Amino acid sequence: NAGVTQTPKFRILKIGQSMTLQCTQDMNHNYMYWYRQDPGMGLKLIYYSVGAGITDKGEVPNGYNVSRSTTEDFPLRLELAAPSQTSVYFCASHREIRTEQYFGPGTRLTVT
């Protein structure tokens, strides 16, 4: 299994540009999450999904959108990039609640 994969690894955006961060898992996990990690801080939940076709907001959803058309894929969309969205983004998945979350390698995004 490849586990959780994310692309791209790095990206620099100009203010106002849009992009999609890709996340794929091959473990047949229903639960998937997007977190952001600001420097020196813990992880904050942006959006999550409990299965294909179902998504919901986390702690910090403003400025982001997600979709979950398949069990494997959970892309995160930034529509109008702002400097405040400069962060490292992690996708994660797990099989059941209260079990280990498996994280992707992260996407380092800079908005200038």
Add this chain to the structure above:
Amino acid sequence: GENVEQHPSTLSVQEGDSAVIKCTYSDSASNYFPWYKQELGKRPQLIIDIRSNVGEKKDQRIAVTLNKTAKHFSLHITETQPEDSAVYFCAASKGNNNDMRFGAGTRLTVKP
């Protein structure tokens, strides 16, 4: 909502010494407490977790203790090694899809 505080933010120990990292949580309904290790530039990985029905759990050199009355839990690493150097995150959850809250992290440095 749940609030997780983690101390200290940085910790430096000599190889072979013990290291202790402490976290407090605010919501008495939280019942799942994982600890993640994140090496520089890498993804977070679960190292140990504990559920509220036990007070202590050990896995080789790592142990976690939970005090539900005081609402705090701690990570103990014995016989530290340089490869233990990383950022450690605690988290707390009530077992719902969207309520995992992470501490801000502790940067542990083990000096050879």
